[in-house]
Amino acid sequence: MPTIHDVAERAxxxxxxxxxxxxxxxxxxxxxxxxxxxxIAEMNYxxxxxxxxxxxxxxxxxxxxxxxITNPFFTTIARGAEDVASEAGYSVVFCNTDxxxxxxxxxxxxxxxxxxxxxxxVPARSEPAAIDFVQSHNVQVVxxxxxxxxxxxxxxxxxxxxxxHQLVSHLLELGHRRIALLNGPHGVSTADDRxxxxxxxxxxxxxxxxxxxxxxxSFSFVSGYQxxxxxxxxxxxxxxxxxxxxxxxNGALNALHEHNLSVPDDMAMVCFDELPASMASFPVLTxxxxxxxxxxxxxxxxxxxxxxxxxxxxxxxIILPTTLIVRASRTSLLDRNDLCRLxxxxxxxxx
Amino acid sequence: MPTIHDVAERAxxxxxxxxxxxxxxxxxxxxxxxxxxxxIAEMNYxxxxxxxxxxxxxxxxxxxxxxxITNPFFTTIARGAEDVASEAGYSVVFCNTDxxxxxxxxxxxxxxxxxxxxxxxVPARSEPAAIDFVQSHNVQVVxxxxxxxxxxxxxxxxxxxxxxHQLVSHLLELGHRRIALLNGPHGVSTADDRxxxxxxxxxxxxxxxxxxxxxxxSFSFVSGYQxxxxxxxxxxxxxxxxxxxxxxxNGALNALHEHNLSVPDDMAMVCFDELPASMASFPVLTxxxxxxxxxxxxxxxxxxxxxxxxxxxxxxxIILPTTLIVRASRTSLLDRNDLCRLxxxxxxxxx
DNA sequence: CGATTTCATGTAATCGGTAACATTATCGCC
DNA sequence: GGCGATAATGTTACCGATTACATGAAATCG
Numbered sequence: 001m002p003t004i005h006d007v008a009e010r011a012x013x014x015x016x017x018x019x020x021x022x023x024x025x026x027x028x029x030x031x032x033x034x035x036x037x038x039x040i041a042e043m044n045y046x047x048x049x050x051x052x053x054x055x056x057x058x059x060x061x062x063x064x065x066x067x068x069i070t071n072p073f074f075t076t077i078a079r080g081a082e083d084v085a086s087e088a089g090y091s092v093v094f095c096n097t098d099x100x101x102x103x104x105x106x107x108x109x110x111x112x113x114x115x116x117x118x119x120x121x122v123p124a125r126s127e128p129a130a131i132d133f134v135q136s137h138n139v140q141v142v143x144x145x146x147x148x149x150x151x152x153x154x155x156x157x158x159x160x161x162x163x164x165h166q167l168v169s170h171l172l173e174l175g176h177r178r179i180a181l182l183n184g185p186h187g188v189s190t191a192d193d194r195x196x197x198x199x200x201x202x203x204x205x206x207x208x209x210x211x212x213x214x215x216x217x218s219f220s221f222v223s224g225y226q227x228x229x230x231x232x233x234x235x236x237x238x239x240x241x242x243x244x245x246x247x248x249x250n251g252a253l254n255a256l257h258e259h260n261l262s263v264p265d266d267m268a269m270v271c272f273d274e275l276p277a278s279m280a281s282f283p284v285l286t287x288x289x290x291x292x293x294x295x296x297x298x299x300x301x302x303x304x305x306x307x308x309x310x311x312x313x314x315x316x317x318i319i320l321p322t323t324l325i326v327r328a329s330r331t332s333l334l335d336r337n338d339l340c341r342l343x344x345x346x347x348x349x350x351x
Numbered sequence: 352m353p354t355i356h357d358v359a360e361r362a363x364x365x366x367x368x369x370x371x372x373x374x375x376x377x378x379x380x381x382x383x384x385x386x387x388x389x390x391i392a393e394m395n396y397x398x399x400x401x402x403x404x405x406x407x408x409x410x411x412x413x414x415x416x417x418x419x420i421t422n423p424f425f426t427t428i429a430r431g432a433e434d435v436a437s438e439a440g441y442s443v444v445f446c447n448t449d450x451x452x453x454x455x456x457x458x459x460x461x462x463x464x465x466x467x468x469x470x471x472x473v474p475a476r477s478e479p480a481a482i483d484f485v486q487s488h489n490v491q492v493v494x495x496x497x498x499x500x501x502x503x504x505x506x507x508x509x510x511x512x513x514x515x516h517q518l519v520s521h522l523l524e525l526g527h528r529r530i531a532l533l534n535g536p537h538g539v540s541t542a543d544d545r546x547x548x549x550x551x552x553x554x555x556x557x558x559x560x561x562x563x564x565x566x567x568x569s570f571s572f573v574s575g576y577q578x579x580x581x582x583x584x585x586x587x588x589x590x591x592x593x594x595x596x597x598x599x600x601n602g603a604l605n606a607l608h609e610h611n612l613s614v615p616d617d618m619a620m621v622c623f624d625e626l627p628a629s630m631a632s633f634p635v636l637t638x639x640x641x642x643x644x645x646x647x648x649x650x651x652x653x654x655x656x657x658x659x660x661x662x663x664x665x666x667x668x669i670i671l672p673t674t675l676i677v678r679a680s681r682t683s684l685l686d687r688n689d690l691c692r693l694x695x696x697x698x699x700x701x702x
Numbered sequence: 703c704g705a706t707t708t709c710a711t712g713t714a715a716t717c718g719g720t721a722a723c724a725t726t727a728t729c730g731c732c
Numbered sequence: 733g734g735c736g737a738t739a740a741t742g743t744t745a746c747c748g749a750t751t752a753c754a755t756g757a758a759a760t761c762g
Binding site: 354355356366367370374376398399400401402403404405406407 | 747748749750751
Binding site: 003004005015016019023025047048049050051052053054055056 | 717718719720
């Protein structure tokens with residue numbers, strides 16, 4: 001692999017002149033530039049970024065850690081972040097923490113070692129350790145999607161409390177009273193927040209005894225399936241389910257299917273998050289949609305602003321609005337006839 | 352940020368001794384080791400990987416380039432690759448090329464500059480330029496999912512020709528003759544191969560005039576929607592659609608929906624690829640399932656074997672088997688009654 | 703017990719670039 | 733024609749780690 005010295009020799013100049021040509025970091029005559037560029041092309045020369053970064057202290061790479069790379073919500077965030085970053089001349093590397101604090105630590109350490117310019121982090125847990133670590137190494141970090149209380153850090157997310165409140169209120173207004181929450185894990189802020197929104201809505205309707213209706217698992221298909229199985233074994237059964245994310249919802253749908261229960265005829269169901277159009281053949285659940293792409297964009301913008309010193313001194317907290325999308329579940333306890341029609345229609349298309 | 356020199360000073364030793372403690376690369380007395388480890392912990396020291404890599408020539412990082420990070424097929428591949436890599440002490444960084452040769456070049460250059468140990472590549476096009484580039488820089492590369500003819504390179508993929516042949520034969524055996532192919536772009540091997548499988552099956556049934564039934568777009572929801580709209584404007588309409596991937600299939604389903612056409616009552620449909628269970632509420636299409644996770648695993652294994660010099664000298668080509676999963680579409684032209692029952696049942700669950 | 707091996711640690715050079723400073727050539731202008 | 737300004741290029745040192753080699757001390761041994 002040729003080095004800058006090899007190129008310099010071939011072009012009959014000194015290494016620093018080659019460096020100037022590459023980075024436009026100093027005056028070079030047309031003639032010399034042409035010779036150097038020819039040498040670079042002939043030798044197929046690529047600057048060694050390890051050496052570059054070592055001297056110049058930082059490289060234009062951003063790290064993005066998400067908790068589940070198979071979840072379209074996070075990959076859509078990744079697209080948003082990448083598009084903004086590319087625009088500003090940064091590259092983005094993705095890492096998958098799999099909701100594991102262990103893996104998160106490993107990848108953060110790796111990124112810090114690599115001297116990346118900044119990090120976009122969906123934290124696995126609400127504890128500040130991970131962010132402390134990054135900040136203590138003077139690497140800028142923006143927290144995405146989830147909260148980490150008690151720490152000074154830029155953050156971009158949606159309003160999980162408000163969104164959950166909207167969904168549950170919707171069910172309550174339809175007449176449901178026994179609403180089960182199929183939630184993510186304790187200690188993950190989006191799960192905790194969705195519980196808080198659920199509780200708030202229930203209290204508003206004068207319901208305070210719901211502890212047996214709250215289930216906690218993980219944000220996964222399997223967990224949604226398992227929690228739904230538990231729910232279906234209880235008596236009296238709830239009349240509605242609130243799935244805390246899209247994977248949980250699909251797991252629950254599968255469990256209902258096994259029990260020959262249909263949504264919303266036999267069970268109402270709402271869900272936080274939804275799949276992008278490209279994946280959901282026919283979305284039918286009432287959901288809170290989060291602007292995932294914009295979330296990624298905003299986070300990358302904020303991080304890059306920090307890096308170029310344009311951001312205000314104070315930490316920023318950006319909260320993007322969610323959208324309530326009312327679908328089939330709305331009809332559940334009110335106009336069941338209408339619902340049946342709708343259900344059949346959708347079914348025929350679907351199948 | 353403390354350096355190895357700072358740590359050395361604090362521990363009262365030389366930098367090389369610290370290096371020996373970190374890498375277990377030489378004898379160190381118990382007493383010294385303890386002092387050094389204490390200093391490392393106190394100063395929160397993290398070795399600079401740029402400097403490490405610069406000297407030792409290569410870092411234990413693998414690059415993985417996929418063409419669409421939002422496609423669960425590729426993220427599942429990513430999981431497989433990551434799990435194997437972690438096991439062997441490698442980290443994986445993901446890059447999204449968005450089917451763009453331009454972006455692919457940019458990211459490959461970046462990874463080469465970063466001196467990654469090896470690259471797993473889903474090539475955007477069948478041309479060898481990208482792989483030539485990587486190989487010319489002495490970086491090991493394994494090609495994933497797609498083929499690049501006329502070049503010596505390790506490769507892991509599924510049999511697209513065979514899979515497509517199975518799907519189309521299935522439709523032909525059901526009595527369909529006018530089968531439209533909604534394909535990905537020319538020049539992408541998976542698209543070209545699926546066309547080849549389609550042609551082969553058609554020829555076997557004595558059909559040679561199908562040129563007006565072959566559509567070419569991109570592997571996306573929007574393209575699937577548009578191609579289906581074109582198909583639906585033709586007369587006579589085909590009786591069956593073959594979608595070359597999951598996104599195309601969903602786009603086509605949406606177009607059919609708009610025209611109030613149901614699958615398979617009004618139109619039969621099969622599809623290459625399918626969504627993981629966590630995403631597909633209720634899969635209904637007959638599909639060819641590819642072992643995405645295993646694909647990622649095998650590719651990572653092969654790459655790591657190469658890096659550690661364990662692989663045979665000859666290039667390897669691993670082709671994993673696909674599975675035909677027959678669902679609703681099977682009934683389309685034969686036992687329509689049965690189908691209607693099935694369709695309604697699924698619909699009720701679904702909605 | 704002196705010589706040789708092994709252990710524990712250190713010194714100097716180096717990886718491939720770039721920052722800071724130095725040098726030489728070119729030019730305009732009073 | 734001499735002088736400062738600017739352009740074009742080079743020299744040297746250094747970023748933070750590791751490799752190769754060196755040194756001194758302790759241990760082994762005939």
